[in-house]
Amino acid sequence: MTTLIRHLYHFLGGVKFALILLTAVALNVIAGTLLESKTNSHLFAAHFTYHNPFFKALLWGFFINILFSAMRRFPFKGKHIPFLITHWGLLMILGGVLIKVSYGTQGTMVIAEGSGSEEILLPDSQAILIEKKSSPEKTTQMYIPLKRTWKGSLVTSLQNDPAPLFPEVQLHLKEYAPHCIQKWVTWIKGNQAHIFGLRPFSLVNEESLERLTSPLIAFKTHDPARAAQKIYRLHMEETPRPDPRIVIMQDDSEDVYVIAFGAHGEASMDSFSNKEPGSVVMYDEGFGGYAVQTVIPRRDPQDSLILETPLTRSWIKTEPGARLEDNTPLLTAEVVKGEKTEAVTLAYDRHASGLKWPIHCGEYLLRFQPDCKKLPYRIRVRQARQINYPHSNQPYSFECDIIASDLRSNAQTEKTLSMNHVHETWDGYRFYLASITPQDKGALKRVQIAVNHDPAKYWLTYPGAMILTLGIVLLFWMKPYSSR
Amino acid sequence: MYYLPLIILSLRLLTGCSDYANHGSSLTAWQVISGRETPDEPRQAIYRVRMPSEWIRVPDEEFTADTTKPLSTFVIKSQEGDIRITIHNFPSENLEERIPPTAQITRWKNQFEILDQILSSTEAEAWGGFTGNRFEGIGLLKGERIAVLGWAMQLDPHHYRTLSALRHKDQKNQWRQMSADFTIKAIGTVVAMQTHENALKAFAASFELIEEIPSR
Numbered sequence: 001m002t003t004l005i006r007h008l009y010h011f012l013g014g015v016k017f018a019l020i021l022l023t024a025v026a027l028n029v030i031a032g033t034l035l036e037s038k039t040n041s042h043l044f045a046a047h048f049t050y051h052n053p054f055f056k057a058l059l060w061g062f063f064i065n066i067l068f069s070a071m072r073r074f075p076f077k078g079k080h081i082p083f084l085i086t087h088w089g090l091l092m093i094l095g096g097v098l099i100k101v102s103y104g105t106q107g108t109m110v111i112a113e114g115s116g117s118e119e120i121l122l123p124d125s126q127a128i129l130i131e132k133k134s135s136p137e138k139t140t141q142m143y144i145p146l147k148r149t150w151k152g153s154l155v156t157s158l159q160n161d162p163a164p165l166f167p168e169v170q171l172h173l174k175e176y177a178p179h180c181i182q183k184w185v186t187w188i189k190g191n192q193a194h195i196f197g198l199r200p201f202s203l204v205n206e207e208s209l210e211r212l213t214s215p216l217i218a219f220k221t222h223d224p225a226r227a228a229q230k231i232y233r234l235h236m237e238e239t240p241r242p243d244p245r246i247v248i249m250q251d252d253s254e255d256v257y258v259i260a261f262g263a264h265g266e267a268s269m270d271s272f273s274n275k276e277p278g279s280v281v282m283y284d285e286g287f288g289g290y291a292v293q294t295v296i297p298r299r300d301p302q303d304s305l306i307l308e309t310p311l312t313r314s315w316i317k318t319e320p321g322a323r324l325e326d327n328t329p330l331l332t333a334e335v336v337k338g339e340k341t342e343a344v345t346l347a348y349d350r351h352a353s354g355l356k357w358p359i360h361c362g363e364y365l366l367r368f369q370p371d372c373k374k375l376p377y378r379i380r381v382r383q384a385r386q387i388n389y390p391h392s393n394q395p396y397s398f399e400c401d402i403i404a405s406d407l408r409s410n411a412q413t414e415k416t417l418s419m420n421h422v423h424e425t426w427d428g429y430r431f432y433l434a435s436i437t438p439q440d441k442g443a444l445k446r447v448q449i450a451v452n453h454d455p456a457k458y459w460l461t462y463p464g465a466m467i468l469t470l471g472i473v474l475l476f477w478m479k480p481y482s483s484r
Numbered sequence: 485m486y487y488l489p490l491i492i493l494s495l496r497l498l499t500g501c502s503d504y505a506n507h508g509s510s511l512t513a514w515q516v517i518s519g520r521e522t523p524d525e526p527r528q529a530i531y532r533v534r535m536p537s538e539w540i541r542v543p544d545e546e547f548t549a550d551t552t553k554p555l556s557t558f559v560i561k562s563q564e565g566d567i568r569i570t571i572h573n574f575p576s577e578n579l580e581e582r583i584p585p586t587a588q589i590t591r592w593k594n595q596f597e598i599l600d601q602i603l604s605s606t607e608a609e610a611w612g613g614f615t616g617n618r619f620e621g622i623g624l625l626k627g628e629r630i631a632v633l634g635w636a637m638q639l640d641p642h643h644y645r646t647l648s649a650l651r652h653k654d655q656k657n658q659w660r661q662m663s664a665d666f667t668i669k670a671i672g673t674v675v676a677m678q679t680h681e682n683a684l685k686a687f688a689a690s691f692e693l694i695e696e697i698p699s700r
Contacts, residue, residue, distance in 0.1 A: 111699070112613065112640075112642065112643070112697075112699065113610065113611060113612060113613050113640075114612045114613020114614070114639075114640075114643055114692075114693065114696065114697040115613065115643070115696055115697045115698070115699040116696040116699070117699060285649060380696045382611065382612055382692060383610075383611035383612065383689070440608070441607070441608045441609065441610065442607075442608025442609060442610050442615055442616070442617070443608075443610055443615060444610060444613065444615055444640035444642065444643070445610065
């Protein structure tokens with residue numbers, strides 16, 4: 001047994017093990033490069049390589065190899081000093097890397113000019129945001145991270161949370177699909193048209209329309225332009241004179257058109273895409289649901305008619321693409337409160353900027369999004385700008401004026417972020433300007449700021465690098481192994 | 485020992501280039517500007533702006549509910565002639581009630597008896613959540629050749645809706661004042677305005693709401 005341990009000890013600290021580790025890392029990196037170039041997806045490659053537990057095990061392997069190789073020189077002599085210093089530096093660097101991998105922070109924040117934030121979205125993460133009104137003026141938010149078990153299934157951390165923020169609520173994941181296509185559903189839902197304040201009415205068959213008998217007509221059509229012309233002709237043929245009417249049409253791609261025909265031949269049209277809801281009416285900040293509206297102009301502008309319909313969504317589950325960054329996962333969750341259970345289906349909101357959906361009669365709002373982490377700093381964006389080369393539209397630089405407030409000490413720092421200027425705090429948080437959209441000079445800009453925090457940088461990684469350098473220099477200077 | 489410079493150079497290269505020193509310019513202290521009062525609420529601090537120490541701030545008027553009265557006035561005394569800078573805001577009840585920035589610019593243009601069209605320009609601007617236009621004009625006003633540098637800005641609709649939702653809660657007037665359009669207008673002799681152009685633009689660029697706009 002002792003012999004086995006001794007052999008294992010020498011193997012782990014030997015050159016052979018180092019070569020095995022180096023080969024494994026090289027193959028891993030090659031695989032990552034090939035996977036990324038084949039799938040055009042860094043996330044896909046990272047899942048199998050850099051973010052894989054095997055890669056972390058390789059780092060630990062290096063740590064053990066370097067540590068044991070140094071310990072094997074015991075009892076130490078003067079000639080071992082450069083060697084030990086070099087290995088000590090390597091161990092510090094590796095230790096810093098391992099700490100950063102486990103405890104470091106990396107994420108992004110998107111802030112509009114004039115606003116601020118202290119939260120970052122964690123990349124490649126999933127969570128459910130629950131929001132509740134704690135008072136008429138205030139809402140409280142809670143993030144429930146979703147984790148994959150070793151079997152591959154998705155679970156919430158809610159069951160293990162000893163002190164959840166909303167103890168009255170239980171959340172169970174029922175279904176999960178890795179990718180879906182989400183569509184916005186407005187005026188036509190199934191085979192009926194919906195207008196707030198009126199009973200839903202059935203769709204008619206457009207082909208068989210010979211006379212217009214109702215002021216409200218809805219149908220599905222393959223050719224909305226031709227259908228609109230037909231309806232207008234039938235409308236104007238009415239005797240003694242046309243009655244005002246509303247026509248709702250849905251085409252094959254599920255875009256909806258609302259056309260209002262007046263008694264004197266005037267017409268107005270509004271279109272509603274299934275890809276983007278456009279302008280949305282929000283009731284009670286989302287707790288009361290959402291709607292879209294169309295304004296029917298009348299002779300007196302103040303007398304315009306406003307029609308609204310509830311805004312909902314539909315989903316089609318599809319095969320996930322190779323480029324993981326473009327996939328939109330879909331999940332169905334059951335939210336249990338007391339004796340009431342309500343199911344809700346949510347598509348992944350990658351930027352955490354979309355609508356939150358009400359459940360339990362608007363008592364809670366939910367959104368499926370990346371997990372969030374609060375920083376000890378709040379960043380306020382004053383102005384973001386693109387600076388062009390003189391007399392040109394070619395960008396020379398991108399800049400962003402921020403105020404960084406340390407929430408612990410209330411100290412504020414004004415800084416301009418740009419391409420080669422990051423803001424770094426005393427405790428190692430780094431803020432980089434990642435993008436500015438749009439770049440129009442007169443438009444409200446949204447700034448994406450990348451945030452990085454390496455907790456071991458200043459006391460492990462950087463000193464380790466300096467010690468490693470010293471060790472290498474001493475190896476050449478002292479020449480401890482040369483024959484004298 | 486002749487390796488010592490190499491060691492020092494290596495250490496310097498390893499320390500990297502980033503730093504967390506404040507590279508912000510040496511700006512002057514903030515000047516706080518209050519919004520307009522209502523019958524129920526007095527003037528409240530709404531804006532702030534950095535003013536060069538050599539400028540003079542004219543004491544604010546006590547009652548500014550009338551939007552023709554400026555929130556604050558600043559004066560630059562110079563040998564080329566004085567420059568007067570006035571700041572107004574225009575609270576509104578809804579998006580549709582707001583006056584487009586271009587209408588403000590047109591009003592300033594119409595104030596000139598003769599406006600030099602070649603030397604006048606209007607450019608889009610945006611900062612702090614506000615979007616609008618900057619106007620630079622030279623022409624005859626009351627028989628004198630003067631220059632005007634003005635900004636007409638209004639809160640982006642996205643932010644306006646956010647603040648409107650807060651108007652039903654406490655501090656109604658504060659949210660209403662924060663969502664108000666504002667103008668900054670500097671008027672003076674052509675030479676004086678050219679001399680202080682950069683300082684005026686920096687002054688306007690520093691104008692912002694004290695409170696950040698909540699995000700939804």
